Amino acid sequence: MTPYAANLLIFCCIYGVLAVSLDLLIGExxxxxAAQAVFFAVGAYSVALVQLHWTQNFLVAVLTAVIAAGVIGxxxxxxxxxxxEITFIVASLAFGVVFVQILNAWIxxxxxxxxxxxxxxxxxxxxxxxxxxxxxxxxxxALVLVVVIRWLIGRSRFGLRMRAIREDETxxxxxxxxxxxxxxxAVIVSSMLASLGGVVYAYYVxxxxxxxxDSTESVLLAAMVVIGGLGRVFGPVVGAAxxxxxxxxxxxxxxxxxxxxxxxxxxxxxxxxxVMMAEPGGIAEIGVKAYHQGVRATRAIRSRQTPHQPAGAxxxxxxxxxxxxxxxxxx
Amino acid sequence: MPDNVRVSFDKVxxxxxxxxxxxxxxxxxxxxxxxxxxxxxxxxxxxxxxAVCGLRPPDSGRIYFDNRRVDGRPAWAMARMGLVxxxxxxxxxxxxxxxxxxxxxxxxxxxxxxxxxxxxxxLLEKFQLADVADRHSAEISYAEAKRLSLARALAAExxxxxxxxxxxxxxxxxxxxxxxxLRELRDQDTTVIIVEHNLEVIRRTSDIVMFLANGSLVAxxxxxxxxxxxxxSDLYFGKRR
Numbered sequence: 001m002t003p004y005a006a007n008l009l010i011f012c013c014i015y016g017v018l019a020v021s022l023d024l025l026i027g028e029x030x031x032x033x034a035a036q037a038v039f040f041a042v043g044a045y046s047v048a049l050v051q052l053h054w055t056q057n058f059l060v061a062v063l064t065a066v067i068a069a070g071v072i073g074x075x076x077x078x079x080x081x082x083x084x085e086i087t088f089i090v091a092s093l094a095f096g097v098v099f100v101q102i103l104n105a106w107i108x109x110x111x112x113x114x115x116x117x118x119x120x121x122x123x124x125x126x127x128x129x130x131x132x133x134x135x136x137x138x139x140x141x142a143l144v145l146v147v148v149i150r151w152l153i154g155r156s157r158f159g160l161r162m163r164a165i166r167e168d169e170t171x172x173x174x175x176x177x178x179x180x181x182x183x184x185x186a187v188i189v190s191s192m193l194a195s196l197g198g199v200v201y202a203y204y205v206x207x208x209x210x211x212x213x214d215s216t217e218s219v220l221l222a223a224m225v226v227i228g229g230l231g232r233v234f235g236p237v238v239g240a241a242x243x244x245x246x247x248x249x250x251x252x253x254x255x256x257x258x259x260x261x262x263x264x265x266x267x268x269x270x271x272x273x274x275v276m277m278a279e280p281g282g283i284a285e286i287g288v289k290a291y292h293q294g295v296r297a298t299r300a301i302r303s304r305q306t307p308h309q310p311a312g313a314x315x316x317x318x319x320x321x322x323x324x325x326x327x328x329x330x331x
Numbered sequence: 332m333p334d335n336v337r338v339s340f341d342k343v344x345x346x347x348x349x350x351x352x353x354x355x356x357x358x359x360x361x362x363x364x365x366x367x368x369x370x371x372x373x374x375x376x377x378x379x380x381x382a383v384c385g386l387r388p389p390d391s392g393r394i395y396f397d398n399r400r401v402d403g404r405p406a407w408a409m410a411r412m413g414l415v416x417x418x419x420x421x422x423x424x425x426x427x428x429x430x431x432x433x434x435x436x437x438x439x440x441x442x443x444x445x446x447x448x449x450x451x452x453x454l455l456e457k458f459q460l461a462d463v464a465d466r467h468s469a470e471i472s473y474a475e476a477k478r479l480s481l482a483r484a485l486a487a488e489x490x491x492x493x494x495x496x497x498x499x500x501x502x503x504x505x506x507x508x509x510x511x512x513l514r515e516l517r518d519q520d521t522t523v524i525i526v527e528h529n530l531e532v533i534r535r536t537s538d539i540v541m542f543l544a545n546g547s548l549v550a551x552x553x554x555x556x557x558x559x560x561x562x563x564s565d566l567y568f569g570k571r572r
Contacts, residue, residue, distance in 0.1 A: 157438045160427075164435040167424035174384055174418075175436045175487050176410035231426075 006132045008248055010204055012241045013139035014197045017146045019224040019236035021193035024150060026222065027231035028159060029186045030166030032085070034218045035076065035092035038099045039191040041213035042069045043198020048116040048208055049109070058122040065195045073191025077184035084169070096215045103210035115209025122203050135204050142196050143237070149193060151233050162186050166231075216265075223268045227275045229284025238283050243268060337362045337491055337522050338383060338414070343392030343402075345378050345546070352378040354546035356392070360491065365513050365523045367537030367554065369530065371567050375546040376526040377419065380493045384416045385409040396491070411439075413490030417497065419526075421480045425469035429460050429479055432468050436486035450486070458482040474505045481512070491522040498532040510536050534558060542566075 001009070018040055025031045046065035054060070080091035103110045110116065121130040122138070129138055153159045161182045164172040173179045202208055220243065228239020247264040255263065279286045338360040345353040353375045360366055368376045381387035383394055385406035394402040396414060404412075424432050433451045441447035455461045458478040463471050468479055477500065484492060498506055513536045516523050527533050533540060533554060540557040542550040544566050550557060557563060 157442075160431060160435045160438060163427055163431070164424055167426060168422045170386065171418065171422035171424070172435070173406045174386060174410060174416055175483065176407050176415075176439055177435075178407045 001136075003132060006136055008245055010132075010135055010139045010200070012244045013136075013143040014201050014204070015221070015224060015240035015244050016143045016237040017197035017200070018194050018221050019228065019240040020143075020146050020150050020233075021190045021197070022221050023225045023228075023230065023232075023236040024153065024162075024190040024193065025186055026225050027229075027235070028154065028166060029162040029183060030169075031081075031183060031186065032089050032222070033092040033187070033190075034089055034215060034222065035096040035099070036190075036194055036221045037213045037215065037217035038076070038096050039069045039073060039194035040198045040201070040217065041099065041103065041208075041210075042072055042191070043195030044202035044208045044213070045103070045110060045116070045198070046195065047199050047202040048119050051119055052116065056120060056123065058124050061122070062196070062199055065199050066192045069191040069195030069198075070188050073188045074184070076191070077187035081183045081187060082180055093215060093218075096218055100210050100214050103213070110210070113210060115207060115211075117207040119202050119206045119208070121206075129203070135200075138203065139200050142200050146193050146196060147233060147237065153189070154233065158182070158185070163231075220268060223272050227271055227282055229282030229287075232282070232284035232288075235282050235284030238287075242283070243271065246271075335361045335363070337397060339395040340379070340383075341393040341395065343382060343389045343394060345375070345382055345387060346390045351546050353382065353389070356547060358541060358548045358551075360522060360524060361539070362522050363517060363520050364538040365517050365525065365536050367533035367540045368524060368526045368543060369533055369540055369557075369567070370543035370549075371569075373545075374543040376543060377495055378546070379543075380416050380495055380524075380526065383409070384414055384493060410487055413488070414493070415484050415487045415489035415491070416493040417480045417484045417495055419495040419499070421476055423468040423476060423479060423483070426467060428465050429468055429471060429475075430455065430464040432479055432483050433486045436483050440486070440488055454482045454486055473500050474502065477501060477505070481509075489521060491524065492516065493524045493526070495526050496528065497525060498527055498529045506532065530558065 018036060021039070022033065022036045025033045025036075043065040046068045047061045050061040050064050076092075076095055080088055080095065083091055104113055106112070121128055121135070123129070127134075129135055153162075161172070161177055164175075164177060165179050165182055169179050201212075224239035224243050225236045226239070227242060228237065229235025247260075247267060250260055250263060250267075275282055279289075281288075336359045340353075340356045340358040343353050343356040344351060352373075356375070356379070358379075368379065370376055378387065382389050382402070383396075385404055385408065388403050392402070393400055396409075396412060401409065401412065401414075424435060427435065430451060433454050434447065437447055437450050437454070441450050452461070455464050458481060460471075460475060460479055460482060463475055468476060471479065477497070481494075481497065484494075497509060501509060510532070513523055513525070517538070525533065525536060537554050539551060540554045541548055542557055542563050549566065550560065550563055
């Protein structure tokens with residue numbers, strides 16, 4: 001794998017982690033948060049600060065990042081989770097803007113606009129992950145971990161509570177669901193998972209600054225979730241891969257570098273509109289439908305290929321399935 | 332307060348802007364009865380359900396449940412105490428399956444997967460929804476959706492069940508089944524309150540009818556007595572010339 005491809009793969013995994021964590025809010029709970037980049041930043045800055053001021057221990061850095069994201073996510077949840085829909089979006093947007101301002105202004109801790117540099121690669125069980133291939137492993141493990149956690153949550157009672165709120169919060173609360181608590185828990189878990197993306201990012205890039213975590217990053221993450229497919233385990237991963245790889249292909253076009261940023265934004269917007277028009281369920285939904293069509297087509301072909309057998313002469317000697325009309329007469 | 336009173340409204344006001352949806356409401360709902368709430372549009376029938384189930388707390392006055400004051404408590408707390416409702420517009424979880432609609436409520440009562448499955452299966456069988464258990468609730472017929480709405484409410488194991496227009500859109504067979512179910516619930520000592528425009532359903536199901544107008548209780552009594560009073564009929568249908 002070329003270094004360029006490896007770089008893309010690592011960023012696909014980082015954005016995959018972030019998109020899956022955001023889908024827990026948007027896709028599962030029906031909460032549109034525009035603050036996910038905050039928890040991306042919390043993960044990255046936690047790693048940097050732990051390493052620069054405390055210890056090189058990987059596990060300590062990861063735990064600090066996850067706990068810090070949980071605490072900040074909890075504070076965010078308490079202040080914003082009682083609001084509904086548009087007020088939550090505005091609150092989360094404001095939270096993201098304020099957080100970046102704090103990163104910019106709190107120079108002694110965050111380094112301000114200049115950021116923090118000199119982050120060393122992690123060392124796990126004495127093995128330093130200082131090669132690109134080892135960073136790929138770290139990024140893939142983080143993505144797999146987050147996808148598995150997301151899948152387990154989706155199958156759990158907590159997941160069912162989140163989906164009930166997504167479908168109809170008034171009905172859910174009237175049937176005994178403490179929706180504010182469930183939403184707060186969803187925000188906290190989502191924040192903790194997002195911080196893992198920040199951990200991998202900080203270790204890989206070795207330099208972090210507020211510019212990497214502004215509100216456009218949150219909008220990009222939301223676009224990944226919507227394009228990939230809301231509420232599907234692998235949808236956000238697909239969306240993340242697509243919106244990471246496609247813009248990078250622009251580098252091969254004869255476009256002045258100064259125009260690349262605006263062009264990327266236009267591509268994100270156009271992609272969201274195109275997917276919403278073609279399939280509101282996102283790319284994952286297209287895939288699911290194609291799969292079901294394929295299964296039906298395969299069954300149809302097999303049934304045509306099966307030689308005709310006289311009634312009562314099943315290959316295993318069992319009674320053959322009744323035809324629909326026969327089944328109807330039995331009932 | 333008499334022993335068999337489960338829910339009591341004491342001078343309850345609910346005001347929307349300048350309009351009093353409930354005006355000094357004084358009313359008792361008794362246990363083990365099916366109570367029909369009737370009245371013209373705007374009488375405050377659905378507002379009563381919203382107030383007692385916590386979706387629209389009263390602006391003044393008190394609500395008691397089993398002699399405990401409960402007004403002002405959040406809707407989830409009311410439901411967990413046993414004050415459970417259905418909605419006129421059903422409000423099902425459309426992108427969840429029929430089974431998940433029931434399970435999303437049942438899971439609070441049954442933490443263990445096995446007992447939860449049994450409880451959900453029992454309700455699906457009882458409401459003839461087993462055959463559509465794995466379909467999304469947006470894909471089932473209106474009559475099935477109505478039954479699911481009831482099954483979901485019963486999954487919360489209510490002590491007092493408020494049904495908002497349960498009979499609307501049901502054919503005669505479904506109506507007969509609904510009436511049978513209401514009688515069964517009453518026999519199990521569940522207090523049932525029905526808001527219904529179909530007065531024939533109220534007549535066939537209710538032990539007592541409460542007639543509301545302009546946010547207040549105007550009359551109460553057995554269905555035949557209430558429906559035979561001309562002045563109430565005038566209030567309901569408008570004065571005949």
